[in-house]
């Protein structure tokens with residue numbers, strides 16, 4: 001009796017595409033995407049489709065029993081996605097910290113997926129692992145961090161910060177916290193961060209079991225930067241109360257206004273008390289590459305760990321983030337377990353052994369995220385990024401000047417490439433609570449109108465209890481003309497809303 005499974009001599013697998021099918025479908029897709037990229041400025045940023053419309057577009061039938069031709073499928077879904085997505089690559093997309101993605105990154109993702117490297121373990125992905133290691137070194141070099149650091153690519157800023165948090169926890173706990181857990185030590189581990197810190201820190205405190213009550217939310221000054229005196233007082237009070245402070249977080253470009261904490265001062269507080277100094281540079285770290293960057297920002301080089309997101313200000317397609325640690329040993333110390341199903345015989349090497357990335361972070365199977373970042377760095381070089389980031393900042397500063405000059409706009413803050421301002425119609429000074437109540441309501445509704453209008457996309461920030469519109473330029477497609485157009489689009493929509501909402505005054 002033959003032991004061969006039937007029909008596998010010349011196997012026809014439904015998932016496979018032969019070379020010709022792949023070539024034809026791929027060429028058509030790339031042609032469509034080239035047209036998509038060049039037509040972005042003429043497209044609405046969003047059609048603001050309802051969930052119902054989106055569901056109808058993809059169909060509500062159950063799981064297909066039988067397949068469909070790959071080329072036809074790609075044509076169909078390309079049409080839907082290019083017409084109905086929210087286009088964060090549009091030159092007038094200025095909302096959140098989501099960049100225009102470099103087209104080369106899209107091709108890099110295609111290449112990475114085609115090779116399908118599993119960057120879990122060096123021998124499964126030799127070149128990819130080395131490209132990731134070089135990417136980490138280059139990102140360190142770009143931001144002024146020591147290049148003999150450790151690091152790895154992760155999915156986003158949240159994960160990069162959480163990895164750093166876990167690394168700090170293990171490095172700073174005086175006992176084996178990985179084996180014995182937090183309850184082995186009665187003293188509470190505590191962490192310090194400004195009230196402007198992104199919500200990743202709550203997730204980190206939660207998933208590590210440290211608990212969100214252990215986060216000390218430090219006040220900020222009028223520029224939304226951590227108050228260093230308050231920080232020191234809080235650490236000292238915790239020590240006196242028997243807590244175990246382990247980490248201070250500085251933010252290099254906070255999510256609301258882009259303000260950069262005084263990183264040299266935080267570094268000094270950490271050095272004095274032997275605390276881990278972490279910098280959330282998810283957004284702002286790449287701006288440290290600018291020769292004219294402030295000393296406050298450049299001091300991220302003093303950190304024990306940094307989170308930085310190439311999918312934000314290095315224009316890599318989502319997802320691409322990176323965590324850097326000053327002492328490379330701290331990553332395996334925090335994450336390495338040696339399962340028996342992985343042989344870890346070192347491959348003979350003249351230099352340092354290659355990384356087994358499963359030992360350095362949370363993921364086991366890992367994609368080749370580094371490729372798009374590495375290719376981006378090779379494609380435009382340091383000077384290319386410096387130029388693009390500098391242009392983004394200059395355009396953001398222009399938004400501030402335009403808002404300042406417009407009689408119906410009130411400029412509020414400008415840091416890195418984030419600007420905040422609000423619509424303030426004639427008759428409202430914004431200097432009393434009644435005015436502010438109305439301006440908050442008006443600007444809140446204005447945001448919805450702008451976000452669904454398709455002409456320009458902005459987001460919001462709450463500063464001192466007031467509701468502001470917020471632009472973030474991390475977009476190499478944005479030009480001065482787009483910025484010049486912004487005030488009139490905002491003011492026209494604001495006037496329209498004001499005419500409907502304005503309360504009759506006594």
Ligand SMILES: Cc1ncc(COP(=O)(O)O)c(C=O)c1O
Pocket residue numbers: 097155156157158159161198200251253254255280281282283309321
């Ligand atoms: C300062 C900061 N940290 C962390 C994050 C989270 O990054 P991600 O959305 O990539 O997880 C953001 C997102 O905007 C951010 O601005």
